[in-house]
Amino acid sequence: MIKKTFLILFAILISSSSLFAQTEQQIKDKLKSQGITSSSQIKAELQRRNMTENDARKLAEKYGISYDQFIASYIVGGTDLNTPPKKTTTIKPIIPPPPPNPPKKTVKKAITKTVKKSGGLTYFGYNLFKNIPQSFKPTEIGPIDPGYIIGPGDVLQLYIWGAVELQYQLTVDIQGNIFIPTAGQFFVSGIAYKDLQKKLINYLSKFYQGLKTNPPKVFLDITLAKLRPIRIFVLGEVAQPGGYNISSYATVFNALYSVGGPLTSGSLREIRVIRNNKVITKVDLYDYLLKGKLIGDVRLQNNDMIFIPPRGKTVTIKGEVLRPAIYELKGNENLQK
Template sequence: MNMKPRSIVIATSLAMAATSMSATAASSYADQISGSGFGTSNNNMSQSQNQSNINVSTQAFAGAVPGQATTQEAVNAASLPSQSVINTTRPYQDIKTQDMMFGEQLFRGAFSTTSGSTFNDSYVINPGDNVQVRMWGAYQYAATMTVDPQGNIFLPNVGPVRVSGVQNGSLQNVVKSAVSRIYRSNVGVYASLEQAQPVKVFVTGFVKQPGYYGGLAADSVLSYLDRAGGVDPTRGSYIDIQIKRNGQMLQQVNLYDFLLAGKLQAFSFRDGDVITVAPQKKTFVVSGQVQNEYTFEFDVNDLTIGDVLQVSNPAANATNVSITRSAGRAQTAEYYSLSEAQNVPVYNGDQMVVTSDRYAGTSRCR
């Protein structure tokens, strides 16, 4: 019969403790943000009264909490067990807010699993490639032959035919011309590339995962770079990538040509070729009222804001640009209208913000 009144006393006591705590916390926070009464006698008196008010009589706790419970003891008694506390750690990845290097978006795995076509006309045939040859009419023959280390395929009654170094689009004419020297008429010839040779290529320099990567001879340089994790955006160059064979550079790749103009020169890889990503060149940052907010890399001495605006593509309402640049320990800021800024030079480390002023010919200060 005494259990129900006892539970009411417990609830009332806890409610009084919680009310007193809330009032104390709210008062303290309000004083803090208003800056009133810190270190004064009035404040000390208020704190003394609050301390005396937070002692709560909890006789009904039957030994679980002392007869005169402090605020912390009352809170502990009313709180959930520690294992019931909700874990507020977010399982999400933080969003990157720093400026991204232009070109970094290329390497997200799209090229790493894509093999180049062996049937494009510009592909250059290499030793190890498989070539299919069919002959019909007065002489019949059909076979798939592997290009030997000397670069030849061997045709019965015709002999070796050199096809290494021949572009795929010219393969038919090369084989037909060789056969026609023996069979002048009544023999048809068809030759096609069946399969390109698998190769392994070194990818090194400033990439995320340098290594020795397999692919096809017709795979693009983008495929091999993507397999190596892509260019390191903090240290590597997107505009100076070299393809070397036996120590000699055969091709230099500028990925900005691909990103901005869709240009990527074809290359036939061989075993042991080396792709080297050079160190990062000079950079500038552009942000604000532009479609391409990135850090860009450059390696010319006559870059201007006009060039920057061409690649960053300002919004229709953009009117001005501000430039912040470092000169030793000092920083300088310049402000131009877009028309005035066309020939202003850009230097390594410059930061440009394109803005849209509400009133032409004026600048706003905050």
């Protein structure tokens, strides 16, 4: 037991700074000279100095050394407790930083780059998504679909006028409630926008009887000041398929621009919008590119999916024509139509 204690103290002293560097024989001699031959005697020595083992450990932590180093120096070595240990300076070799890696091209840019074929012809229509014009960003205001379902995150503007005049901006909380200062909480989540005013009149008539008098003396109007963002999914032949949070006013074109459009391996003519596992519309971008028509550009709803299938069969048109390029054909199209 004594020899084991000697060896532990010796290993600690060798690994510490020069303050603690001593030979094993010197440590033994110093311990014997102090009459310390066991760990219990070390604790007794601490008690003699009016210290507990916990006090010694706290002082060791304060000085930035281990508990064993503290015992060897301040209890056995006789160093003054007010004298902090000397710190040795370690010189670390200076290692030059590795050369920076060359910037990697993003997957999106690498994939969406226009593919050229023989004769320098490109696939028609894909350069539409190179730049995003301001006109295709979703507007922050617009007509509200009467069937729009109120949900958490929507901000409502309530107006009451007539015999009583009040105006409140009310945010639908995560539980689906709004808090009207003069009437308390009212649950609105899941109510269609077109039905909201009628339900509010029925509820608030308990507090403002003039809402239901004939003729009414109090009038109420409720509007949507801010719509919550919706989450949609864009899948298929796009650079980064997945879920996206977009404005509630966004349409199919807005969503396509937000993801950089289809890859050249994807179709521009059979873009499908799927809602509740049903295809509600198909978008043919050639209608817009060649005719200026936004056919099928519906406003998106929460959890809608836009699916871009692989590009269909193609035909190359070159020579003395207006737009030499590689064109995608629909299933029922040919050179005659």
